[in-house]
Amino acid sequence: MATTTTPAAGPRTRPAAPLGPARPRTVRSRPNVPAAVAGLVWLAVIILPIYYVVITSLRGQAGFFSGNPLAPTRNLTLDNYAKVLDSGFWTYFLNSVVVTAASVAVTVALSLMAAYAVVRGRGRLVRSAFSVFLLGLAIPVHATIIPLYYMITRVHLYDSLLALILPSIGFAVPVTVLILANFIRDIPRELFESMRLDGGSDGRILWHLVVPLARPALVTVGIYDALHVWNGFLFPLILTQSPDKRVLPMALWTFQGEYTVDVPAVLAAVVLSTLPMLAAYLVGRRYLIRGLTAGFSR
Amino acid sequence: MSVLHPRTPATRSSITQEQRHGANGLLVLPALLMFVVFALVPLAGAVVLSFTQWDGLGDIGWAGRRNWSDVVKDPVTGNALVLTFKIIVVSWLVQTPISLLLGVFTAGTQRYRAALAALYFVPLLLSSAAVAIAFKAILDPHFGIGGAPGLHFLAQNWLGDPDLVLYVVVFVIAWQFVPFHTLLYQAAVRQIPASLYEAATIDGAGRLKQFRYVTLPQLRGTLITSSTLMVTGSLTYFDVVFVLTGGGPGNSTRLLPLDMYLTGFAANDMGRASVLAVILVVIGLGLAFALTRFTGFSRMRSEQEGL
Numbered sequence: 001m002a003t004t005t006t007p008a009a010g011p012r013t014r015p016a017a018p019l020g021p022a023r024p025r026t027v028r029s030r031p032n033v034p035a036a037v038a039g040l041v042w043l044a045v046i047i048l049p050i051y052y053v054v055i056t057s058l059r060g061q062a063g064f065f066s067g068n069p070l071a072p073t074r075n076l077t078l079d080n081y082a083k084v085l086d087s088g089f090w091t092y093f094l095n096s097v098v099v100t101a102a103s104v105a106v107t108v109a110l111s112l113m114a115a116y117a118v119v120r121g122r123g124r125l126v127r128s129a130f131s132v133f134l135l136g137l138a139i140p141v142h143a144t145i146i147p148l149y150y151m152i153t154r155v156h157l158y159d160s161l162l163a164l165i166l167p168s169i170g171f172a173v174p175v176t177v178l179i180l181a182n183f184i185r186d187i188p189r190e191l192f193e194s195m196r197l198d199g200g201s202d203g204r205i206l207w208h209l210v211v212p213l214a215r216p217a218l219v220t221v222g223i224y225d226a227l228h229v230w231n232g233f234l235f236p237l238i239l240t241q242s243p244d245k246r247v248l249p250m251a252l253w254t255f256q257g258e259y260t261v262d263v264p265a266v267l268a269a270v271v272l273s274t275l276p277m278l279a280a281y282l283v284g285r286r287y288l289i290r291g292l293t294a295g296f297s298r
Numbered sequence: 299m300s301v302l303h304p305r306t307p308a309t310r311s312s313i314t315q316e317q318r319h320g321a322n323g324l325l326v327l328p329a330l331l332m333f334v335v336f337a338l339v340p341l342a343g344a345v346v347l348s349f350t351q352w353d354g355l356g357d358i359g360w361a362g363r364r365n366w367s368d369v370v371k372d373p374v375t376g377n378a379l380v381l382t383f384k385i386i387v388v389s390w391l392v393q394t395p396i397s398l399l400l401g402v403f404t405a406g407t408q409r410y411r412a413a414l415a416a417l418y419f420v421p422l423l424l425s426s427a428a429v430a431i432a433f434k435a436i437l438d439p440h441f442g443i444g445g446a447p448g449l450h451f452l453a454q455n456w457l458g459d460p461d462l463v464l465y466v467v468v469f470v471i472a473w474q475f476v477p478f479h480t481l482l483y484q485a486a487v488r489q490i491p492a493s494l495y496e497a498a499t500i501d502g503a504g505r506l507k508q509f510r511y512v513t514l515p516q517l518r519g520t521l522i523t524s525s526t527l528m529v530t531g532s533l534t535y536f537d538v539v540f541v542l543t544g545g546g547p548g549n550s551t552r553l554l555p556l557d558m559y560l561t562g563f564a565a566n567d568m569g570r571a572s573v574l575a576v577i578l579v580v581i582g583l584g585l586a587f588a589l590t591r592f593t594g595f596s597r598m599r600s601e602q603e604g605l
Binding site for chain 2: 032035036038039040042043045046047048049050052053056064068069070071106110111113114116117118119120121122123125126129132133136137138139140141142143144145146147148149150151166167169170171173174177202205227230231232233234237238248249250252253256263266267270273274277278280281285289
């Protein structure tokens with residue numbers, strides 16, 4: 001380690017130089033060593049914390065308080081994971097699944113209709129709705145949380161999963177509509193018109209034309225919304241309270257409050273709460289990445 | 299507003315055509331309703347509540363302008379505003395160069411870069427709560443990563459030192475969000491026509507010059523998009539800071555959204571918290587509009603528009 005830091009220090013001070021053009025395929029260029037070194041330095045920044053979390057989560061309490069925190073020990077144990085799983089993890093996990101699935105399903109369904117109306121409909125309502133959605137992109141969620149809390153308590157939804165689902169939908173709708181509208185616009189107009197001439201209703205057109213053609217966009221935007229709802233912290237913090245309504249990020253937070261000293265167990269909970277998203281990443285990396293940049297790139 | 303209907307000079311016949319075959323505009327209503335009820339109405343509610351007195355449980359009473367004059371005079375709010383702007387600027391300065399360079403780097407077609415890119419994006423999968431909790435453990439001066447041989451310089455009281463903690467927050471936020479901005483730049487770099495690089499190579503431009511005269515100018519739009527998202531996103535750095543420091547030590551990381559939360563839900567003064575919420579919205583919209591106006595960010599909007 002000590003030997004590599006010295007040469008790495010040089011290129012790090014001038015990071016602009018090493019990173020070459022993106023398409024060296026046509027022009028065969030010599031390997032860009034400084035860029036590779038800088039890339040590895042960043043890899044260390046990313047990986048070391050993750051490695052620390054994983055390795056610590058596999059340690060016993062005794063192992064945690066002694067020795068090198070990064071060295072792989074022989075006494076690795078899964079006890080911490082067992083402890084987390086026994087502390088209601090499955091309830092929290094299920095809550096997260098319910099909230100995420102319901103929010104995403106409703107958001108995508110409503111946004112699809114809205115996006116279709118925005119692209120294919122005419123008139124004042126559709127145009128102003130679109131401007132309203134655009135405005136929605138700039139509204140910070142946090143600013144609405146006190147009135148939301150008031151509304152939710154008033155309709156007696158406080159401390160229910162529905163209290164998390166409803167505002168999640170409200171805040172996911174604008175960006176979802178914008179992304180889907182962008183996609184539906186690319187569907188050739190003739191397809192809509194010919195279906196219409198054959199007597200197709202809006203429902204038929206949506207179901208038999210838009211849904212099949214927009215499937216990639218639907219998956220992409222669904223993943224984007226899911227990631228946000230799944231990891232959301234603010235709504236659960238404000239709008240729920242009891243343990244059986246806890247979603248994973250909240251559970252992590254309370255777990256960390258209860259087991260302050262038992263760091264390995266807390267970190268095991270961190271790992272467990274991330275596993276579903278990691279699985280999604282491994283299965284559909286392409287979709288996930290496209291989902292994250294949807295609407296912002298190009 | 300002209301962006302909204304770029305096809306205005308359409309002929310009369312095509313308009314009627316559209317009307318006959320177009321979709322029922324009412325389909326927009328369910329989505330609109332959800333957004334209005336759960337985002338716009340609360341937004342208006344925040345303005346109303348800022349003139350009231352409410353502890354979060356009991357009855358709501360009018361307070362007139364008192365909350366506003368209290369907040370304006372409160373040094374904690376001033377401190378929160380300063381901290382918020384500081385974190386916006388510092389995290390932009392930290393995240394932008396790293397994201398841009400990593401974006402260019404990962405856009406390369408070399409195998410090892412693709413492999414690195416796959417690892418770079420892992421932080422995106424973690425929730426803010428998970429990131430904050432992980433770093434709380436990692437940065438622990440006694441049992442954290444500083445205990446490893448060769449890394450002893452990392453054994454500092456990171457979260458307890460009021461002079462250090464803001465930069466620690468900036469680092470953790472960068473750790474979490476640089477991958478996202480890297481993705482934006484990566485996608486943009488991949489769309490730069492290869493012919494530009496070929497031409498530059500023929501003209502004898504080396505790597506550095508190609509980066510300076512081809513890549514950078516081509517990334518201008520993405521720079522604006524990414525910066526806008528970064529700056530407006532800075533106002534929502536709540537989750538990480540809340541879990542990582544809770545605003546402390548003292549008030550040294552009590553950013554505006556955190557100040558609002560603590561005033562409302564810890565000190566049970568919803569009226570004053572609503573004042574802070576309104577300030578938050580005004581700053582957010584103000585920054586968004588300013589960036590839109592002065593940088594031509596509306597280009598992105600018109601691309602998103604779908605009309």
